[in-house]
Amino acid sequence: MSWTIIQQSLPEFAKGFRLTLWLSLIGILGAMIVGIIVSLVRYFKVPYLAGILGAYVELARNTPLLIQLFFLYYAFPVIGWKMSAATCGIVGLIFLGGAYMAEGFSGGFNGVAKTQLESGKALGMSDWQLARYVVFPQGFALSVPALAANVIFLIKETSIFSVIAIPELTNTALDLIGLYYRSNEYLFVLVIAYAIILIPLSLILTWLERRVRYGTFGN
Amino acid sequence: MAHSGINVLFEGHNFVRLLGGLWTTVWIAALSLLIGLALGALLGILRTFKNRLLRLILRLYLEFFRIVPTVVLLFLAYYILPRMMHVANLPGSLMAVVAFALWVAAEFSDIVRGALISVPKHQWESGMALGLNRHQLFRYVLLPQAFRLEMPATINLATRVIKTTSLLMMISVMDVINIGQQIIEANNHLYRTGVFWVYGLIFVFYFLVDYPLSRWAKKMDAKQAD
Numbered sequence: 328m329s330w331t332i333i334q335q336s337l338p339e340f341a342k343g344f345r346l347t348l349w350l351s352l353i354g355i356l357g358a359m360i361v362g363i364i365v366s367l368v369r370y371f372k373v374p375y376l377a378g379i380l381g382a383y384v385e386l387a388r389n390t391p392l393l394i395q396l397f398f399l400y401y402a403f404p405v406i407g408w409k410m411s412a413a414t415c416g417i418v419g420l421i422f423l424g425g426a427y428m429a430e431g432f433s434g435g436f437n438g439v440a441k442t443q444l445e446s447g448k449a450l451g452m453s454d455w456q457l458a459r460y461v462v463f464p465q466g467f468a469l470s471v472p473a474l475a476a477n478v479i480f481l482i483k484e485t486s487i488f489s490v491i492a493i494p495e496l497t498n499t500a501l502d503l504i505g506l507y508y509r510s511n512e513y514l515f516v517l518v519i520a521y522a523i524i525l526i527p528l529s530l531i532l533t534w535l536e537r538r539v540r541y542g543t544f545g546n
Numbered sequence: 547m548a549h550s551g552i553n554v555l556f557e558g559h560n561f562v563r564l565l566g567g568l569w570t571t572v573w574i575a576a577l578s579l580l581i582g583l584a585l586g587a588l589l590g591i592l593r594t595f596k597n598r599l600l601r602l603i604l605r606l607y608l609e610f611f612r613i614v615p616t617v618v619l620l621f622l623a624y625y626i627l628p629r630m631m632h633v634a635n636l637p638g639s640l641m642a643v644v645a646f647a648l649w650v651a652a653e654f655s656d657i658v659r660g661a662l663i664s665v666p667k668h669q670w671e672s673g674m675a676l677g678l679n680r681h682q683l684f685r686y687v688l689l690p691q692a693f694r695l696e697m698p699a700t701i702n703l704a705t706r707v708i709k710t711t712s713l714l715m716m717i718s719v720m721d722v723i724n725i726g727q728q729i730i731e732a733n734n735h736l737y738r739t740g741v742f743w744v745y746g747l748i749f750v751f752y753f754l755v756d757y758p759l760s761r762w763a764k765k766m767d768a769k770q771a772d
Contacts, residue, residue: 389705389756391712394723394749401730402742479612486615490716497617510625518614518622525613 332512336503340516343499348524350413350495351482354420358481359474361421362428367458369429370436380429387426392487395419400491416488420481427477435470436462468539475532479525486521496520551739555747560729564744567722568751570639571711574719578643579707582650583700589651590658591684604655611652616710619645624717638717650707657699661692695770701763705756712752722748 365380387395399415410418439462447461489498500517504510555561593604611619623645628636665688673687714721726744733740 385757385760386753389709389760390749390752391709393712393715394745394752397723397745398749402745405739405742483615486617487713489617497615497621500618501621504625510621514618514622514625517618521615521618522613529613 328511328515329509332507332509333516336513336516339499339503340496340520343494343496344520344524346493347482347485347495347520350416350420350485350488350493353417354424354485355478355481357417357421358424358428358477361425362432365425365429366432366436367463369433370462371454371458384426384429387423388430392419392423392484393490395422396487396491412488412491412493415491416485416493420484423484424477424481427480428474431470431473431477432466434473435468436466438469439465471539472536475529475536478532479529482524482528483521551737551741552743554729554733554737554740555743557733557737560733563725563729564722564747567720567725570719571708571714571721574639574642574646574714574721575704575708575711578646578650579704581643581647582707583654585647585651586654587658589655590662591689593655593659594662608652608656611649616645616649617713617716619649620713620717638714638719642714642717642719646707646710650703653703654700657696657703658692660699661696662688664695665691698763698767698770701759701766705759705763708755708759709752722751 365384368380369377369384371377396415396419399410399419400412403410443461443465444457447457452460485495486497488495489501492498494502496517500513503513507513555564589604589607593601595601614622620642623641624638627641627644628634669687669691670683673683678687711721712723715724715727718724726748730741730744737743
């Protein structure tokens with residue numbers, strides 16, 4: 328281990344660090360939005376659409392992100408859809424993450440007591456009102472643990488972006504190793520970099536889970 | 547239609563080669579699971595013991611594997627293990643099994659621990675009252691009940707391991723994706739859309755293995771919730 332080697336590599340890693348954060352942020356926000364929409368469509372069993380989105384969830388969850396990215400990056404241009412590596416990465420992460428988030432939300436929504444839904448209907452609420460005022464607020468609180476796990480998972484999945492040459496953290500480390508053959512140093516920095524992102528985040532998420540644990544009524 | 551992309555799959559030995567790659571993927575996943583689950587069960591049991599230091603160490607072990615992405619774990623094993631053991635040219639597949647097995651052990655230890663502590667307390671107490679020693683308590687009372695509880699999570703872990711084998715190509719193991727890439731490159735001038743079919747087939751391969759498993763896990767989970 329040489330500290331000078333580590334020090335010299337820090338500016339490069341800082342760039343990768345920022346990119347990892349950005350890609351994760353956009354990917355996670357996109358995945359949340361997709362997840363909410365998909366899970367609500369499936370919860371209210373919207374004809375046709377619910378079935379199609381159900382197939383999407385299974386397809387995205389049961390295949391590796393790496394193959395999804397290869398498809399986007401190498402196979403799609405052949406049929407005329409060309410996207411930059413970073414776009415492919417974000418689209419891939421939202422495709423994968425949307426399905427995981429949808430499952431997380433569905434778990435929460437299905438956990439909302441039946442009596443809540445029936446009471447809402449008895450009050451004459453429309454489907455939209457039920458979703459907005461009854462199912463969503465309570466279901467969201469219930470799904471927080473699953474969502475938190477997905478957030479961590481998706482940030483870790485950005486490491487796979489290195490296969491399509493997006494210069495995020497892992498790709499930066501691999502590039503440097505290829506250039507200077509100092510694997511100990513660069514892998515050390517890489518692990519520390521992920522720890523800097525993920526340790527505080529997982530502490531915050533654990534705290535959040537504890538805060539929302541009492542978010543249900545009527546059980 | 548002579549040069550339609552799908553034919554790339556059946557040109558020469560391509561299909562057989564892809565299946566060979568799939569076999570590499572499967573045995574690495576299976577071996578890692580076998581070793582990882584055995585080690586993880588042991589660690590999980592140890593984590594229910596009262597010794598604080600032991601619990602702390604095992605907790606740190608788990609958190610390390612939770613925080614470091616699997617790609618990075620593979621690279622750690624690939625670059626650093628051979629040097630630590632002072633041997634050159636260890637095959638990547640072996641290093642991958644080591645990395646995956648340690649990762650599976652970490653994740654499974656948490657599943658086992660969770661299942662063990664959710665076996666109702668009176669079971670433990672009844673066992674003690676009957677005069678069972680600790681070994682008997684685990685062997686006849688706690689583990690059989692925990693086993694049922696941990697099944698769905700274990701199957702889900704297996705599907706994750708299978709998906710993660712897609713990363714093997716990054717440490718130049720000749721897995722199904724690496725072979726797929728070679729086939730694409732070799733046939734690129736003849737089959738321009740070959741890339742679509744080769745990656746499509748691999749996509750389907752993974753789905754066919756993982757989908758039934760995750761369905762099974764979900765069904766079992768629903769049954770236990772009732």
